[in-house]
Structures are given as structure tokens and as C-alpha cells.
Amino acid sequence: MARGRVSLSTGTSKGLVLDLIRTLGPISRTDLAAETGLTAATMSTVVRQLLDEGLIHEAGLGRPNGGRPVVLLEVDTSARYAVGVQLGGESITYVVVNLRGAVVGRLRAPGVGASEPGAMITALVEQIHLILLGLGIDEQLVVGIGVVAPGPVDVARGMVFGPAHMEAWQNVPLRDLIAEATGLPVVFDNDATAAALGDFWGGATEGARAHATVYMGLGLGAGVLIDGTVFRGASSNTAELGHITVGADASGRRLIAEDVADPTAVVRAAREHPDEVARLALSGDDFAQFTALAKASTRGDEFATGLLEASARHLATAVTSLANLFDLDSITLAGPAFAIAGSIYLRVIDSQVNAEFFARSRHGIRVRLSPQMQDAAAVGAATLVLQSELAPRTMGLAGPSD
């Protein structure tokens, strides 16, 4: 029943200011004041605190403009680090990012298989220690660990949910176990949400008020940010793009995106043409086959291109619905599938969305590839913890009349 803290005056602005310094590069106190709406005096004290904590430092003077020259501020890149862990079906990706959200270390390791939970956690924590040791990063400087997994997750309890291909991780209170084993704050979320936040921290969304990152691995997901804040519905399982209706088959049965758009669906469609499968020598798991199809398409193969374009059109339909419902002004594509076949999807989605988007007369939608395709979710996991520890924001900024 209780609606949580109202907590209006909880040092949000320190985090916000750090956020702005990070995104807007070297910037003066005066510009920060203008940007936030705070007064110069307040900005002075906020900046002082950030300086004292060592999170930012002064970086020379701006060009003279007739009066006292401005002092530029920038984040102290190596003042803090965060670890991101992306749990996948067959592999686990670890990244370490610095305060700018830049990757300073990455590792892809095989999944831990079906060993029992305690051992899995121990191995995972061990791995993190080793990576930090290898990078020579003092663990005192690590603000926390972000862990993300595909599909529906239980953010509140910090554990994997869905019926995905990840039985090993289910019903394990991941977040709490890792937090206990490391003594560090751990945040847990789904991969698409993390990727969206990663793109935001990476600067790919600058200026956007309503942004979505479409994340495609083997499955399909999306994360939505409003004014840089993660949009969460009733249970943090928002933007379930895979379940959006995108058309109907010949018999009139409705088709949802995950039936026809994700890599699994593309490979399934290919298999209905055994001669082509043989010609292209498709083999291996779904993702290997999808990769082969994408390469064939790049070489000009018409069959492969046809399949991918069909997938892209269906995905574009789902994304158009997403854009219309959330009134988006920015979209990025991220994840392994787009790392392989991003250009074709980008072209199709960009043109269809901007042609059919309802509010296009008022504002366009920027559609782009994520700056960090392959590791977007892991990087996002790390930025998730950076944000929650250093720049918490549970609410948006501007109101309707803005």
C-alpha cells in the first residue's frame, strides 16, 4: 500500500550535474547553471562537492569573452569504475567501464552450465576479481556491479524470470548473492533496458526526450528512456516488443514480432527452403545460421536478402507501434543481431518509421545504430550501476509545458 518515499529533496542534483558534465563534455559552471535551471551560486557548491569527491576536475579555461574566463570542468575518467555482467544463454560477457561510460576492459566467457547456484555465483565473482586485477583497478574505486539478463526479469527481487533458455539461473536470488559475495552494490535489470541506458550514457541519445533502444540477440526486446530516466510500468517489464502484433498470415491468424522478426524466426523461415539451406551450407546453432545469412546478403545473395528484409519490415512495424505509443524522438538498434546485420535493418526501419510515424509533422525520429552494438547490454549494465550509485534519478525533469 505504501507508495514509497516521496523524497523530493534527496541530492538528485549532484547526480544530475555529474551527468551533464559527463555528457556535455568540458563545460563551465555558468553553462551548467543555465542547463539545469539552478543558480550560479548553487552550482558553485554542487561542483565543489563533486571536486572534493574526486569525481570531476578542472580542465583549463574557456576562451576569453571580455570578463573573467570560465573554468571548464570534466569528469575524472578514472576516478570510479563499474562492472557490467551480461548473462546470456551460452556465454557471459563482462565489461569494466570508467566514469565516462567507456569500456576499459571486456571479457567473454562461456556460461557456467548447469552447476548449482552457489558454484555459479562463486565462479562469477571470481571472474570479476580477476578482471579487475588484470586491469590493475583498485576495487575501492568500483562503485558496483550491474547484472542483466534477457527476457522478463524480476527487477524487484533481482532474479531471472522467464522461461528462456537459461534454466540454470532461474529462481536464484542473483542480485543478493552477488552483493553478499562482493560487498558491492548490485543492480539487476533486463538487457534491453540496460542497452538503452548504455546508449544514453554513450551520448547516442543527446537531445532526445523520448528514446528507445531496440535490442535483438536471439530474441527481441526494447528499453525506453524518458528524459534519460528508465521508463518502468507496473513491473519493469515494459516494451515487450516481441509480443506486438505486426500483421496476419494468409489464414488471418495474427502474427506477433517474435514469430516473424527475430533471428530465430529468420532461420526458421530459411529452413522451409531446404534447397537454399543446402546451397548456403547453413549449419550450426540459430545464431550461426543467422550470421551466415547476413553474410550471404552482404555478398548480394537474393534469398538471404529477402529473408532479412522481410524480418526488418516486420520489426519496423513493431517499432512503429512503439514509436506511436511512446511518442519517441530517438531510436537506436543494439545487440548481436544488429552487429551482424545492422545496416539492412537500419535502412528499413528508418524509412518505414519515419514514413508512418503519426507525429512526424511535429518532430522526426532519429534512428541509428548503437555506438556499441555487440556489448551494448553489458556496457548498459555497468552504466546502470554508475547511474544508480552516482546519479540516481527516479523521476523525469520537465513538465508538459516545456
Next chain:
Amino acid sequence: MARGRVSLSTGTSKGLVLDLIRTLGPISRTDLAAETGLTAATMSTVVRQLLDEGLIHEAGLGRPNGGRPVVLLEVDTSARYAVGVQLGGESITYVVVNLRGAVVGRLRAPGVGASEPGAMITALVEQIHLILLGLGIDEQLVVGIGVVAPGPVDVARGMVFGPAHMEAWQNVPLRDLIAEATGLPVVFDNDATAAALGDFWGGATEGARAHATVYMGLGLGAGVLIDGTVFRGASSNTAELGHITVGADASGRRLIAEDVADPTAVVRAAREHPDEVARLALSGDDFAQFTALAKASTRGDEFATGLLEASARHLATAVTSLANLFDLDSITLAGPAFAIAGSIYLRVIDSQVNAEFFARSRHGIRVRLSPQMQDAAAVGAATLVLQSELAPRTMGLAGPSD
């Protein structure tokens, strides 16, 4: 570039508390403190201010529980009023609501036709004065006027947008003109958003974290509330339900909701069967024909029922997408179309949404008819101004871990 005020500590909690007293009926200071997370001491002073402003009053004691008995508080129903104006194609609906959001006066008047803007505004303002006079309400007690219109609107500039059947109102700075003519605050928004807020104030959404109201007049729209706060995307034109893909026709062309689900589409579909049109003696404008079909369906007519159920299924598909993307836990149906054919739509939408909703394993979705079908948008318009003047909230409440 400026991101608007950060304004964290702006007396939001006074409005929040008023909101809670209104929704949770007679309630004690202690319970309010628990509900908001504020301390009892703070609640005492906040409540004192509301008492001093005459917005609430004490209403007896709660039942004894071993210690000092609690004093129950409730809103002073007739302490303030708000006016709601719904601009429609052919008519204008005016309502006056009290502090509880209950309607104390309503009037439906013909539209002002194609007269020039100045005269339109004068007539509208005159009408408002007359209604208040008729109700014997002191204009000093009116907190403001809410004005809503269908379709896309320019909330920022307070004017009608789209190419709807409302040429007369276009390119007129409605909000500012009415504000100037009355000296009262005027808020402007689209009808679906208003209806959602009206349902929230009417208590139809109690307990919901993510709620949507589907509004169907001649066209189709929806408004979304997150923790009681209106969700606005990049330009306040969110939840464009009419443009959601709901299937495909025989030739594979995608169908969007407004092609097949709204009353106009139902009537269009009926016209393809001239014999049935003749049998049912359909005539008049689209809405009259839709009404006739709904009545025929109630009598058990199979043709009419078939058309309405087809419409309902398509709408249910769009609503399912909406629910999946926003992770809704509450939906209401409002507007003239549902006032006439609500039960059939409710049945179809409730069953389909709850069968196909992705997160159904974690939480259900309550689907209901709005408590104030016909006038939901007008009532919502009035509550919009009540909220913005008395309980401003530009941001949500709780965070992810709640």
C-alpha cells in the same frame, strides 16, 4: 536547450496529500504519513495548511484503538470548483466538478460552427459564466478551466492541431485567449489524456501503477498514467492507438486500428452490405448509425453483433500491444462509443488482453468501463485543471525497487 526547472522541493507534497485525502476517503494524519513516507510531524503541518486554506476539514474520530483516537480528514467538497470543456465536432460539452471530482453541473451545447475565432471564444466564455451563475457558484472558487479536444493537439502552445473535422478551431491560440477572457488558469490537452485523469480522480484506477484509458468517440485514442501522473512522450502525443497495426487484410496489406476498429470503421463495414443496411434502416451520421447497430446487437441481431465483435477484437489487439509496451495493470474504457456498446467491447477486450498479455504471470490487468462514460473527457478536463492547480505533479513517485 535548457531542460526546465529541476524544482525538486516545490510544495509538491501539499498537493499529494490533498490527492490522497480525496482518493482514500476519510483518513487520519497517521495513515497519510504512512502512505506518503513523510513523518507524522510533517504531516501535521501540511494538514494544517490545507485546513487553513479551507480545502479539507476534520470529520469526526476514527474508532478507538487503545490510544488517542485519530481525527479523520476529508476534502471540503464544495471548497473549490473547476470547469471542463470538451470540444467536439458537432457539440461542446461543459461540466463543473467539485473538489472530489464529482460533476455538479453539465451542459451539452451545439458547436459554434464556422464563426470567426474571437466570437467563438466570446460565446464559450459567456456560456461558462452562465453555467456558474445557474449553479450559484461563486467564480472566486473556480480554480480554472480545462479544455480538451480530440486527436493530436499542441499542448505546449494550447491549440488544436490535427486535420480533424474541426477546422473552425485550428490555428487559434485557444488556451491563451480563454485565459485572457476569463482571467482564470486554463489548461489544454487531448481528450483521451483527460479521460484517463478523470478516471484516476474518480477512483477507478485505485492501486494501479500503470493505467490506460481507451477513449473512443468517432475516433480512437488513449491516455496513459504512471503512478497517477500523465505520461507524455516527446510532444504529448502519446498512445496513438489508432495507428497501431492490428493485422493484415487478405492481400497482406497491414491494417491499423483506425481502419477497422473505431465507429467510423464499423459503419463503413456495414455499408458493404446494402441489404443489411436497408433491413436495419441505418441512416443519419456515422455515430447515429453506430448507435443503431449497437442497439440491434443488444436485441440479438447477428449481423450487428458480428460487426461489433470484429471491431472489438481488433481494438483488443491494439490494446494488448499497448498493455505489453507500457506494462499496464489497469485499463478503463471511456467515451461515447463505449457508452453505447461498452459491454460487448469490455467482454472481448478483457478476455483477449488477459489471455495474451505478456506479464500476466506476474500481475493481471483490471479492465473496466469508466465510471463516467459519456462525459469522461469533459470531467477529465476539469480534473486536469484541479490537478494542475492544486496537486501539481510533474514526476512519478516510486522507483524500480518498490
Next chain:
DNA sequence: CCCACTTTTTTAGATGACTTTATAAAGCGC
């Protein structure tokens, strides 16, 4: 070189919405 001028940054004091701690009020059971 020094002085007026501009612009940025810091300091000092005030405000308002909170908090914690302590106290007063109001009923119940004995």
C-alpha cells in the same frame, strides 16, 4: 603600469520543506 569594466565564481545569510526529539493531548483499563 594602473584603472575601469565585464564576466565568473565564491561567500554569507535567509527560506522552506523536511527531519529528529521531545512534549502535550486524549482515550482505555485497572
Next chain:
DNA sequence: GCGCTTTATAAAGTCATCTAAAAAAGTGGG
């Protein structure tokens, strides 16, 4: 009447913010 419990208010302190004023650090003219 007296302790006990619970509710309501009062007093004093904290914190993020504001306004007003002062200090700092350049430029350009003399």
C-alpha cells in the same frame, strides 16, 4: 486517579536551494 498507548503538535536542526553582495580574474584604454 494513574499508568499505558496512541495521536498530534512544538522546537530545534539539517539540507538544498535562493538572493544579495563581494571577490577574483581576465581585457582594453589611458
